[in-house]
Amino acid sequence: MHRIGYFLTDGFQVMALGTQSVFEFANVVAKEQVYQVTNYSLRGGVVTSSIGASVNTQSVTSESRADTWMVSGIVDPIGHVSTAEELDFLKRAAGQAQRVGGMCTGAFVLAQAGLLEGKKVTTHWAYASILKDRFPGTFVEPDSIFINDGAIWTSAGLSAAMDLALGMVEKDLGHGVANRVAKVLVMYHRRSGGQSQHSEMLNIAPKSDRVQVALDYARAHLSDDLSAEVLARTVHLSERQFRRVFLSETGLSPAKAVEQLRLETARNMIQRGQHSLEIIARETGFRDRRHLREVFVRKLGVSPQSLRREAREGDTD
Structure with missing residues (x-):
């Protein structure tokens, strides 16, 4: 016992x-x-x-x-x-x-x-x-x-x-x-530890339109190159200026913010269960399914397969 x-x-x-x-x-x-x-x-x-x-x-x-x-x-x-x-x-x-x-x-x-x-x-x-x-x-x-x-x-x-x-x-x-x-216990389903308390991106509240435009561009182009250099060009700033402004307004580097956007979007797509992991990885900017899994385990402590399985079991319970 x-x-x-x-x-x-x-x-x-x-x-x-x-x-x-x-x-x-x-x-x-x-x-x-x-x-x-x-x-x-x-x-x-x-x-x-x-x-x-x-x-x-x-x-x-x-x-x-x-x-x-x-x-x-x-x-x-x-x-x-x-x-x-x-x-x-x-x-x-x-x-x-x-x-x-x-x-x-x-x-x-x-x-x-x-x-x-x-x-x-x-x-x-x-x-x-x-x-x-x-x-x-x-x-x-x-x-x-x-x-x-x-x-x-x-x-x-x-x-x-x-x-x-x-x-x-x-x-x-x-x-x-x-x-x-x-x-x-009439719980929707057993949530894994990797699920978020809330959207971390809600914490990003940029003060300027330029940073907001860069974030909006990133959300709409997750499968593309979203380096600081690319994002800086979308708002007509030098890369150095953009990095400095972005960090001061959000508390994150551009790379960290992009990773969070990709991670949250991929997690939501996985839980909806409408696409294969290969398609999700491609559409959210991960190199492949293996890269998607590596980031999930490192950042959330849970694999994409586990999240998908739990979401499916929750739908059938």
Whole structure:
């Protein structure tokens, strides 16, 4: 039996407890008790959530063990600092567990405990840049619903923590069980970790018409050469001027912005399922299907084939 411990502190986000349903229905689908879920806190007893609802917990001791520890954050992590006792427990618990999950801003707690150093992680988009600044040894990927890097699992918002929990079930019990659990829970389908929290291109808000024209040109010509030199010519600037203006207005290099445009467009085409991967690669400016896969795995942590399979299964569920 796989033991899952939820480590709760006062002010925890109550929605975190909803992820327990994923493990509950994994037991139902598997027709055996694969998972045993227990709520813990430092002292035990009643712990109050951010909305005021309370839950009873067991106290943690030197003998407390779990195969998976799930940690919830709080509504606003900016001014919150976990106690030394809480962090000491998490360090010890993580060393004895198979994996640790930081749900939403729970990533901040794991980072304070030193568990995210050198790890690729995500958190709620509103706090991703803050997490990156506070813990520079952590590689924060804001464009992911959840990320699994070794024994560390992190999710974006708490609805994305449902996807994280389903990802754990898939790792433990296989894709078929995870998909049936998603169906029981009336989730559209199990979203992969590589799906975006939102369109990153919405964050690009250029101040000048010239940069906007260049972006519009890029969107309309994804299969063409979109080097900085080409884009500069479309707006009648020198390449050097264009690079400087583009970076100052968007915070991205032209090459990075073009890569994001191609990646988002390809992802949307894959999920719609209307074209082969060869056609998608060609129309979005990737060299070939292999190049498309390489970029997807490197940037999103998931293959195009996996995204397509999940989209198809979601349509038939």
